Amino acid sequence: MLREVAMAGMTRQSEQMFTALAPLPEGSRARIIALGRVYINFATTEPGVFRLMFTWPGDTDDDAELHSLGDSKYEFVQMEVAKCRGSDTIEDQDIEKALLAVELRARAVISDNRRGPGPMINYPLISKHCST
Numbered sequence: 210m211l212r213e214v215a216m217a218g219m220t221r222q223s224e225q226m227f228t229a230l231a232p233l234p235e236g237s238r239a240r241i242i243a244l245g246r247v248y249i250n251f252a253t254t255e256p257g258v259f260r261l262m263f264t265w266p267g268d269t270d271d272d273a274e275l276h277s278l279g280d281s282k283y284e285f286v287q288m289e290v291a292k293c294r295g296s297d298t299i300e301d302q303d304i305e306k307a308l309l310a311v312e313l314r315a316r317a318v319i320s321d322n323r324r325g326p327g328p329m330i331n332y333p334l335i336s337k338h339c340s341t
Contacts, residue, residue, distance in 0.1 A: 211261060212275060218258035219278045222251045236292040244286055
């Protein structure tokens with residue numbers, strides 16, 4: 210049952226990601242910031258599901274679908290980072306930058322006292338690696 214809750218959460222979060230990115234220009238910083246916003250909003254509105262999704266203890270054949278869904282979502286975030294720096298290929302640096310984008314957004318939300326997504330502010334590290 211918990212596996213199904215985690216799967217449904219992954220699906221909901223993925224849908225939220227696609228919805229948030231749809232109106233934004235491909236390869237833009239705004240897309241990276243929007244991804245971070247989706248992660249943080251999901252974590253604050255559904256903390257139990259979020260925790261379950263990212264700390265799933267299972268490692269059986271039954272868990273392969275859950276792990277695959279999580280891996281494909283993470284690869285999607287890395288590809289968005291790669292596109293932001295003008296590439297269609299994921300490199301090692303994109304892993305770190307994907308995590309950084311989410312962490313920066315988390316800090317912005319926390320510093321805004323959880324009153325909302327916070328303003329669109331300049332993120333120097335994202336700006337350094339993204340062309341637009």
